[in-house]
Amino acid sequence: MNIAVVYSNPSRRILKTEYGIADEDSSVIARMVVKGLEARGFSVTIYSISEDNIEDIGKIKADCIFNLIEWCGQDIALSQKAFYHLRKLNVPITGANEYMFVLSGDKIRAKLEFNKIGMPTPISCVLVTGEEPIPTTLPYPVIVKPSLEHCSMGLSYDAIAYDESELRKVVKRQIITFNQPVLVEEFIKGREFLVYLLEVENDVNILPIEEMIFSGKHSLNFQTFKTKWDPSSEDYTSTDVVIAKLSDSDRKIIEKVCRNTFIKMGFTGYARFDLRFRNGIPYILETNANPSVYDNADELVDIESEVIWGIKFPDYLLAIVNSAMYHYKKGDRV
Secondary structure: OEEEEEEEOOOHHHHOOOOHHHHOOHHHHHHHHHHHHHOOOOEEEEEEEOOOOHHHHHHOOOOEEEEEOOOOHHHHHHHHHHHHHHHHHOOOEOOOOHHHHHHHOOHHHHHHHHHHHOOOOOOEEEEOOOOOOOOOOOOOOEEEEEOOOOOOOOOOHHHEEOOHHHHHHHHHHHHHHHOOOEEEEEOOOOEEEEEEEEEEOOEEEEOOOEEEEEOOOOOOOOOOHHHHHOOOOHHHHOEEEEEOOOOHHHHHHHHHHHHHHHHHHOOOOEEEEEEEEEOOEEEEEEEEEOOOOOOOOOOOOOOOOOOEOOEOHHHHHHHHHHHHHHHHHHOOOO
16 A cells, blocks of 8 residues: 655745744654554655645555645645545544644633643633723743744743732733734643554544653752753753553543543544643543654654554554555545
8 A cells, every 4th residue: 555645834924933943854854754654564655735735635656645734833734735635535544633733733722721621721711902991810830822823933931920910911912922822821820741642443542641740849840942942042941751650440430531532522533631630620621633753853763662552563553554545435524
């Protein structure tokens, strides 16, 4: 079977900002996916897609598409255009459909969905202009998130507010900087977990749960933009990821909430959920459709390594491809 790995290059818009680095590893990830798929016997071709040649997707000849298109935020229309051309190919396509990809990238819409399906999530409110009344029920401290950005863009310790006066200032700065509404969310003081979910036909496997370990000087530690993208920063050097040590009861409640969220929201293929655990309750912060399958260029010494704990990299990719084939046979389309 011939698989086409299709990836997006950073938009001109994002490259003009300080956050362009978050999208600059797309070609590295795509090349590693090619190697991983070849290790499982597939014939693989790779296609580099920019905002100027999205229509070229329609020229691809393949039995399956491994979709690494990841424009989001203010560039989401580019991904939607890519999904349009992907659908016209009428072949299996990995990961989430367009609806779920767009939904999971919009923090406000995702929050509404969490509440609709009854999943635990921090108390929050939405501010569009920054002049709206602040709910008196909002518990402090809070964190202010640009509603459409990804990879922790706009998140630093300056995004935390401890009272309404400080909140107004943070909200105003975020709205002006990112030109979009913000989600103001209760800051959950608790352990932070990353949960990777992998669909296997009509079941959902949960890989070993990862925990973020923070050793920095801040009293309220979390994943800032620098944590993910600035190796020279204290945020980066004082953060580590380990396999979570959990009691059986805590693990079961986390897995139950994440599995139910995956199914009820309609995810397909694979996803990563970010959550905070407080007093026995897993609060979902974000759901990520089509999360990066490979994050660290120095991590994969051998193609058979476990980039995500509990599964070899090529087997992870194979499961994603098999899920795409399963949904295509069912008649599902992206």
